[in-house]
Amino acid sequence: xxxxxxxxxxxxxxxxxxxxxxxxxLKDKKPLFxxxxxxxxxxxxxxxxxxxxxxxxxxxxxxxxxxxxxxGRCKCIxxxxxxxxxxxxxxxxxxxxxxxxxxxxxxxxGGLRVKPKVPYFSLGxxxxxxxxxxxxxxxxxxxxxxxxxxxxxxxxxxxxxxxGESIAGGTTTALGVLTAMGVNGMVSSSMxxxxxxxxxxxxxxxxxRAGIAFGSLKDDPVRAVEALGDPMxxxxxxxxxxxxREIPVLMAGGxxxxxxxxxxxxxxxxxxxxxxxxxxxxxVEDQSSDIRGTVEQIAQVPILHTKLSFADSRFEGLRVYEKxxxxxxxxxxGAAILASLKGYSNASLLKRIEENYSKLVGR
Amino acid sequence: xxxxxxxxxxxxxxxxxxxxxxxxxLKDKKPLFxxxxxxxxxxxxxxxxxxxxxxxxxxxxxxxxxxxxxxGRCKCIxxxxxxxxxxxxxxxxxxxxxxxxxxxxxxxxGGLRVKPKVPYFSLGxxxxxxxxxxxxxxxxxxxxxxxxxxxxxxxxxxxxxxxGESIAGGTTTALGVLTAMGVNGMVSSSMxxxxxxxxxxxxxxxxxRAGIAFGSLKDDPVRAVEALGDPMxxxxxxxxxxxxREIPVLMAGGxxxxxxxxxxxxxxxxxxxxxxxxxxxxxVEDQSSDIRGTVEQIAQVPILHTKLSFADSRFEGLRVYEKxxxxxxxxxxGAAILASLKGYSNASLLKRIEENYSKLVGR
Numbered sequence: 240x241x242x243x244x245x246x247x248x249x250x251x252x253x254x255x256x257x258x259x260x261x262x263x264x265l266k267d268k269k270p271l272f273x274x275x276x277x278x279x280x281x282x283x284x285x286x287x288x289x290x291x292x293x294x295x296x297x298x299x300x301x302x303x304x305x306x307x308x309x310x311g312r313c314k315c316i317x318x319x320x321x322x323x324x325x326x327x328x329x330x331x332x333x334x335x336x337x338x339x340x341x342x343x344x345x346x347x348x349g350g351l352r353v354k355p356k357v358p359y360f361s362l363g364x365x366x367x368x369x370x371x372x373x374x375x376x377x378x379x380x381x382x383x384x385x386x387x388x389x390x391x392x393x394x395x396x397x398x399x400x401x402x403g404e405s406i407a408g409g410t411t412t413a414l415g416v417l418t419a420m421g422v423n424g425m426v427s428s429s430m431x432x433x434x435x436x437x438x439x440x441x442x443x444x445x446x447x448r449a450g451i452a453f454g455s456l457k458d459d460p461v462r463a464v465e466a467l468g469d470p471m472x473x474x475x476x477x478x479x480x481x482x483x484r485e486i487p488v489l490m491a492g493g494x495x496x497x498x499x500x501x502x503x504x505x506x507x508x509x510x511x512x513x514x515x516x517x518x519x520x521x522x523v524e525d526q527s528s529d530i531r532g533t534v535e536q537i538a539q540v541p542i543l544h545t546k547l548s549f550a551d552s553r554f555e556g557l558r559v560y561e562k563x564x565x566x567x568x569x570x571x572x573g574a575a576i577l578a579s580l581k582g583y584s585n586a587s588l589l590k591r592i593e594e595n596y597s598k599l600v601g602r
Numbered sequence: 603x604x605x606x607x608x609x610x611x612x613x614x615x616x617x618x619x620x621x622x623x624x625x626x627x628l629k630d631k632k633p634l635f636x637x638x639x640x641x642x643x644x645x646x647x648x649x650x651x652x653x654x655x656x657x658x659x660x661x662x663x664x665x666x667x668x669x670x671x672x673x674g675r676c677k678c679i680x681x682x683x684x685x686x687x688x689x690x691x692x693x694x695x696x697x698x699x700x701x702x703x704x705x706x707x708x709x710x711x712g713g714l715r716v717k718p719k720v721p722y723f724s725l726g727x728x729x730x731x732x733x734x735x736x737x738x739x740x741x742x743x744x745x746x747x748x749x750x751x752x753x754x755x756x757x758x759x760x761x762x763x764x765x766g767e768s769i770a771g772g773t774t775t776a777l778g779v780l781t782a783m784g785v786n787g788m789v790s791s792s793m794x795x796x797x798x799x800x801x802x803x804x805x806x807x808x809x810x811r812a813g814i815a816f817g818s819l820k821d822d823p824v825r826a827v828e829a830l831g832d833p834m835x836x837x838x839x840x841x842x843x844x845x846x847r848e849i850p851v852l853m854a855g856g857x858x859x860x861x862x863x864x865x866x867x868x869x870x871x872x873x874x875x876x877x878x879x880x881x882x883x884x885x886v887e888d889q890s891s892d893i894r895g896t897v898e899q900i901a902q903v904p905i906l907h908t909k910l911s912f913a914d915s916r917f918e919g920l921r922v923y924e925k926x927x928x929x930x931x932x933x934x935x936g937a938a939i940l941a942s943l944k945g946y947s948n949a950s951l952l953k954r955i956e957e958n959y960s961k962l963v964g965r
Contacts, residue, residue, distance in 0.1 A: 343755055345755065347721075354724075354726070356726065357748065358724070358725050358748045359724055361711075361717070362721050363719065385719070388672060388721055392721070395706035
């Protein structure tokens, strides 16, 4: 069940040398998993997000994901969050990895309409608006600063951090912040067909309303978040920045992580040596997005991915992940990497995921 | 500067053998300090609390105390919290001990009107009412349960916990819960003359209103908190209970800790081996209260105290602590014990306290 050294089922999608060095520093060390939550009105624009059966329910998805990690079941909704097609949340992967490894986990609220029924850190943030208005996030600076403090505190409690997110519509706000900061963001989607024209239209509308041009906020990430971002971003960026001054931080997510990285690197590029992005195979193999091409424009940060595959799962609801539905979220890729670093095989992780799937989705 | 073994400046006020064993388990281990905050209307009853220059400002005291620990200054008020006589908050002791030792600290909200501008854990609690109504705390059960989860999480992040509190009027609500649970509570006061008749009158009024007799809630601590307690209690008790199932927990505070202990011991008396109360010399030497006599009625839990003295301080505002003003709060005694366990002498702690006093109170 336990694998050593070269046998870790982790792939290196970008900057392989740096990635391997990063991984070698985490091996047999004590992790702490943090999940950053947020709600926005952007996520409710029809066609933007698959993080809920219908747009309105996306307000519940982050809280439900957090409850799943703590209790093994959701409290604020029945069942588990699903896509409009009934595909279950990637939190199933994260909860399974955390169960296997007994890693500690904390929840952080960036700004929520629906609060989880678990202990959570508040940084004083508010839910986000609709970026088409050009005014999305309030108090981004304050949340960022408290996030830095929290990151510094968490750095004293573990050897490395794995930070994930749950927010609907997150790739659209990521595209917004990247564009404002002068990065050609080639972001992914939780849907099998990436609605890029829709996302670009939303971002363009918000930029026009806020009087922002491509790259005009290159050196003002806080303003970029306020106008076109989401409330997960300042919390996540603050934690990553505050912690990475002292310990390695695995930023666990898909192309949304490039927006967070852009914020962090703009504020303090001395910490990027302590950063890596950890994601899924479904993200790095996605033809409709380009996480590597986006990161390359920002900073020298390696991209790791779990080799976890659902191709041989006995459940159709998991096998469809291989078709590019969902892909990532709730730090699923990073949590799977954490399990690898702790010596668990992907086969044992898949077994646990299937047990949880069977219990929770009941098929 | 560093002291070994017998030289630790820690006193044993109750169950010396057990206390020494407890201390030996913490020596050279990794601590985590948690501060639990709450507001109540009880604390605003004239004459009940000295945790603010005037009753109304006690709403700000817990948030200001938390900010002091994180930033070395308050954000939500100018200066630092003081008593009506201008004596500064015991958070000065706590912040100095945390600075000296670089121990990690977390803030937990039990239920607040004024939130601190620091990252804090929410457990879903609400501010408390006036116990004279016999209805003081809502959702005590939910907060307790989330507290247990949080305690379990924190147990994975450190070798032992030191948990303190900041809430005005806390000894009056402590007397309420103790009385409802059948303990003859001989509680202390932040004022030089303990207004016991006032406190007893308040508790009696609340008990009458709630239909509670002495000891009638012996086995129902949640109900006792709901009727006569404060929102710090279920959060603190939950954390202590959840953590003490795995690691030692030093309950840092004065006679309020006896009420928390009564709640914890009633819910799960198997954890008391992992508990001790850590307080100040000013509490154990107080003639108007009896922490030992109160604990003896509840459980076999040792009482430790720091030998820290302000008798020789160059500041009048500190020397008056020796007259029994303030006495304890914000986990001051436990934080000083933490500094001793980390090898710092009380002389070095006093030096740091005086530096901070000089900077913050400016005399």
